[in-house]
Amino acid sequence: MALLDIRDLSVNFRVAGGEVAAVRRASFQIDKGETVALVGESGSGKSVTALSVLQLLPYPVASHPSGSITVDGVEMIGASETTLQKIRGNRITMVFQEPMTSLNPVHTVERQVNEVLLLHQGMSTAQARARTLELLHMVGLQEAERRLGAYPHELSGGQRQRVMIAMALANKPDLLIADEPTTAVDVTIQAQLLKLLGELQQKLGMAMLLITHDLGIVRKIAKRVCVMQQGAIVEQGDTAQVFGAPQHPYTKLLLAAEPKGRPPQRPDGARPVMRGTDVKVHFPIKKGVFKRTVAHVKAVDGVSLTVREGHTVGVVGESGSGKTTLGLALLRLLRSQGAIVFAELAIDGLGWRDLRPLRRSMQIVFQDPYGSLSPRLSVGQIIEEGLLVHTGLRDRDERRRVIGQALSEVGLDPETQDRYPHEFSGGQRQRIAIARAMVLKPRFVVLDEPTSALDMSVQAQIVDLLRDLQQKHNLAYLFISHDLRVVRAMADEVIVMRDGRVVESGTAEQVFDHPQTDYTKALMAAAFELDVRYVDAVRT
Amino acid sequence: MSEAVITTTRRTVADDHVFGLRLTPLARRRLRNFRANRRGFWSLVVFAVLFVGSLFAEFIANDRPLLVSFEGRWLVPVLVDYPETRFGGDFETAADYRDPFVRGLIDERGWAVWPAVPFSYRTINYQLSVPAPAPPSVDNWLGTDDQGRDVVARLIYGFRISVLFGLVLTLISSIIGIAAGAWQGYSGGLVDLVFQRFIEIWNGIPVLFLLIILASIIQPSFWMLMGILLLFSWDALVGVVRAEFLRARNFDYVRAARALGVRDAKIMFKHLLPNAMVSTLTFLPFILAGSVTILTSLDFLGFGLPPGSASLGELLNQAKNNLTAPWLGLTAFLSIAVMLVLLIFVGEAVRDAFDPRKNLG
Numbered sequence: 001m002a003l004l005d006i007r008d009l010s011v012n013f014r015v016a017g018g019e020v021a022a023v024r025r026a027s028f029q030i031d032k033g034e035t036v037a038l039v040g041e042s043g044s045g046k047s048v049t050a051l052s053v054l055q056l057l058p059y060p061v062a063s064h065p066s067g068s069i070t071v072d073g074v075e076m077i078g079a080s081e082t083t084l085q086k087i088r089g090n091r092i093t094m095v096f097q098e099p100m101t102s103l104n105p106v107h108t109v110e111r112q113v114n115e116v117l118l119l120h121q122g123m124s125t126a127q128a129r130a131r132t133l134e135l136l137h138m139v140g141l142q143e144a145e146r147r148l149g150a151y152p153h154e155l156s157g158g159q160r161q162r163v164m165i166a167m168a169l170a171n172k173p174d175l176l177i178a179d180e181p182t183t184a185v186d187v188t189i190q191a192q193l194l195k196l197l198g199e200l201q202q203k204l205g206m207a208m209l210l211i212t213h214d215l216g217i218v219r220k221i222a223k224r225v226c227v228m229q230q231g232a233i234v235e236q237g238d239t240a241q242v243f244g245a246p247q248h249p250y251t252k253l254l255l256a257a258e259p260k261g262r263p264p265q266r267p268d269g270a271r272p273v274m275r276g277t278d279v280k281v282h283f284p285i286k287k288g289v290f291k292r293t294v295a296h297v298k299a300v301d302g303v304s305l306t307v308r309e310g311h312t313v314g315v316v317g318e319s320g321s322g323k324t325t326l327g328l329a330l331l332r333l334l335r336s337q338g339a340i341v342f343a344e345l346a347i348d349g350l351g352w353r354d355l356r357p358l359r360r361s362m363q364i365v366f367q368d369p370y371g372s373l374s375p376r377l378s379v380g381q382i383i384e385e386g387l388l389v390h391t392g393l394r395d396r397d398e399r400r401r402v403i404g405q406a407l408s409e410v411g412l413d414p415e416t417q418d419r420y421p422h423e424f425s426g427g428q429r430q431r432i433a434i435a436r437a438m439v440l441k442p443r444f445v446v447l448d449e450p451t452s453a454l455d456m457s458v459q460a461q462i463v464d465l466l467r468d469l470q471q472k473h474n475l476a477y478l479f480i481s482h483d484l485r486v487v488r489a490m491a492d493e494v495i496v497m498r499d500g501r502v503v504e505s506g507t508a509e510q511v512f513d514h515p516q517t518d519y520t521k522a523l524m525a526a527a528f529e530l531d532v533r534y535v536d537a538v539r540t
Numbered sequence: 541m542s543e544a545v546i547t548t549t550r551r552t553v554a555d556d557h558v559f560g561l562r563l564t565p566l567a568r569r570r571l572r573n574f575r576a577n578r579r580g581f582w583s584l585v586v587f588a589v590l591f592v593g594s595l596f597a598e599f600i601a602n603d604r605p606l607l608v609s610f611e612g613r614w615l616v617p618v619l620v621d622y623p624e625t626r627f628g629g630d631f632e633t634a635a636d637y638r639d640p641f642v643r644g645l646i647d648e649r650g651w652a653v654w655p656a657v658p659f660s661y662r663t664i665n666y667q668l669s670v671p672a673p674a675p676p677s678v679d680n681w682l683g684t685d686d687q688g689r690d691v692v693a694r695l696i697y698g699f700r701i702s703v704l705f706g707l708v709l710t711l712i713s714s715i716i717g718i719a720a721g722a723w724q725g726y727s728g729g730l731v732d733l734v735f736q737r738f739i740e741i742w743n744g745i746p747v748l749f750l751l752i753i754l755a756s757i758i759q760p761s762f763w764m765l766m767g768i769l770l771l772f773s774w775d776a777l778v779g780v781v782r783a784e785f786l787r788a789r790n791f792d793y794v795r796a797a798r799a800l801g802v803r804d805a806k807i808m809f810k811h812l813l814p815n816a817m818v819s820t821l822t823f824l825p826f827i828l829a830g831s832v833t834i835l836t837s838l839d840f841l842g843f844g845l846p847p848g849s850a851s852l853g854e855l856l857n858q859a860k861n862n863l864t865a866p867w868l869g870l871t872a873f874l875s876i877a878v879m880l881v882l883l884i885f886v887g888e889a890v891r892d893a894f895d896p897r898k899n900l901g
Binding site for chain 2 (some may be wrong): 069126328331333355357358359362363367368371372373374375376377382385386389390420422433436441475
């Protein structure tokens with residue numbers, strides 16, 4: 001008998017004016033010790049399926065019109081609170097995506113892990129402490145004894161996720177549900193966590209339900225895979241088989257959607273558009289009553305780069321390495337030191353007023369398409385904002401025409417300009433953000449992780465769009481990303497940053513195919529093979 | 541889980557217009573949420589009817605007829621002063637229509653239409669059969685106060701001035717508060733720090749004592765009182781607006797606007813202010829209730845509006861001085877209670893309307 005048996009599961013949510021089906025008749029099984037991956041894009045019902053296993057959905061807003069979920073033959077739907085308590089956090093445990101919000105910020109690491117032990121196993125405090133230490137060692141948390149008294153904010157993202165896993169393992173569960181466990185952490189940490197999960201699973205013989213949108217992870221660790229689309233499981237089977245010979249069109253689409261390709265060959269001798277020499281951004285650390293500056297956080301520490309017309313410079317690095325700060329400094333949206341030359345004009349000394357006419361030639365596209373569009377303005381109003389500042393385009397009809405043109409250039413219907421951002425999907429919103437930048441006909445665009453918040457299939461489309469626009473308008477891009485696959489598809493030159501400094505730089509071929517430093521090698525291994533190498537060069 | 545919920549709100553609704561304004565989908569949802577709170581919605585309706593009604597107090601409670609037909613001519617004493625001689629009396633002064641002599645003159649050669657309450661707020665009823673304060677009777681529905689003035693009339697006029705005072709005070713202090721909070725939040729840093737400390741010190745001043753001292757030096761009028769109270773009520777919204785601006789000034793769409801070269805003032809108005817309006821509007825009914833209360837309490841203490849003005853606080857004070865006339869106390873208490881309860885209910889509904897997590901109904 002399967003450990004977890006889900007049959008015909010449906011989940012409905014009650015909303016104003018009706019019900020929405022989040023999961024439609026999903027069925028799958030997990031055997032003891034087996035790893036099953038649930039893949040699909042955001043909104044496909046992956047997390048809802050996982051949450052209904054433990055009956056953690058907001059009932060009665062959520063309901064199950066059909067289906068059954070059995071754990072070792074025990075029915076979960078409609079089970080009593082006592083039955084559920086025995087299974088939750090004991091036989092089945094969960095690890096969530098966002099380790100910062102899944103840990104209670106006011107409790108120490110020891111207390112959080114202890115809680116599980118005291119609640120379910122009735123240990124004494126001393127026993128629990130010993131077991132907690134053992135668990136923390138097991139999940140590879142360094143200096144575990146010292147970290148017992150640490151609060152979540154004192155730990156890095158990877159360390160927090162390790163603590164979460166320790167909590168999940170405390171009661172030796174039969175099934176671990178991991179909901180996007182590595183999405184919020186850097187690639188090198190991701191590789192480490194995946195390795196850890198694989199090892200722990202082997203050692204403890206537990207089954208794992210892995211929820212992810214990253215096909216690379218599925219390929220690496222899952223034995224079987226279920227592909228979800230709009231709440232339904234459209235294909236399931238052996239990972240190798242599904243990936244090797246996909247049957248359903250959606251699976252084929254997903255597999256084909258990974259950003260591929262290389263930037264086209266560019267003619268040599270293109271003019272430089274943006275040149276930064278020894279750019280530094282230091283944030284003061286102030287202490288004491290009089291807020292004296294005692295030290296500086298060197299967010300960007302002496303970076304030099306040149307971006308040429310029609311070329312893309314990729315900036316890669318882990319979070320906190322200063323990538324975004326560099327982009328903002330080059331656009332003079334942050335105070336910085338060092339020479340910045342834009343189109344043969346030194347702009348590092350210019351004031352806000354003198355910069356205004358230049359603003360239309362240098363633009364930025366942000367990572368989060370939900371945060372970068374004002375929810376209260378229509379799409380047309382969002383795009384026309386720059387036009388109103390920089391062109392004397394007073395005629396309404398003419399402006400509508402220009403906005404419509406910009407929208408159709410990014411692949412949207414010109415008539416959508418009267419609608420509001422919330423009516424669009426993430427990918428469409430990112431297109432609007434791109435249209436806002438492109439309508440001014442800029443020469444230099446900073447792309448700050450423009451694909452990171454998007455689903456895989458949409459990422460590829462946005463990459464294609466950006467490449468087309470670049471060719472058409474001979475744009476210079478500074479492409480900031482932690483996703484090396486996307487950078488590979490976009491960049492002519494690459495800068496690898498760490499702690500505000502350039503670790504390695506060169507043409508894309510050089511850096512990707514023949515990395516020189518251990519750090520870059522570790523980054524490549526983690527990103528392309530999900531493998532842990534050159535451990536000394538990266539953080540844990 | 542939230543993803544599934546979001547996708548359904550994305551369905552497009554046909555555009556509709558309210559008072560000729562095109563509503564954003566967000567505004568439409570808020571309006572729907574407001575209406576869904578039945579209690580708050582009806583409180584607003586009742587309050588609006590009472591307030592608009594009280595604006596026409598002169599036509600409801602007055603010591604002059606609304607319309608007089610005299611010798612075949614139409615006269616409107618409620619709007620125009622006519623001398624007594626107009627009706628064949630002896631004096632050149634304005635006619636006192638409550639005088640039985642003048643009434644007799646009018647009834648002889650025409651007729652008069654009186655308002656529902658034939659007293660104004662300062663009309664003294666000289667035809668009382670018992671000494672003032674007189675209990676409720678057919679003439680004075682809620683009795684009279686200790687100077688023989690009709691309580692119903694004083695209630696209507698008092699309600700009007702209380703609400704008007706509250707509205708104006710709320711409006712002006714909100715404008716000042718929003719501007720100050722916006723400036724503080726957008727600037728951040730030293731400006732923010734200094735200004736915050738200043739507000740803390742300012743809040744430490746005991747308002748009531750200061751008002752008592754001021755009232756003993758100058759004779760407070762409506763606007764004088766407004767100015768003094770404004771000194772201490774403008775900071776009510778500074779905190780929330782400042783917080784919203786501080787939070788939102790680092791939003792990506794604000795950064796994007798800065799990257800486009802949009803001016804600071806424009807960014808504040810177009811991108812930041814709408815964020816702050818949510819919390820501001822949520823607070824507004826409660827600030828209004830507070831403003832009404834402070835005027836009432838000042839009137840009660842005798843430091844409020846000039847003597848003789850109709851006010852709910854003065855009515856309360858009379859009730860305290862005339863415990864043998866319970867109709868005074870009951871009227872004052874009930875009217876103030878009902879008014880504040882209505883405002884609080886409206887405030888709750890507004891809060892519901894702006895609650896992004898509330899989408900049922």
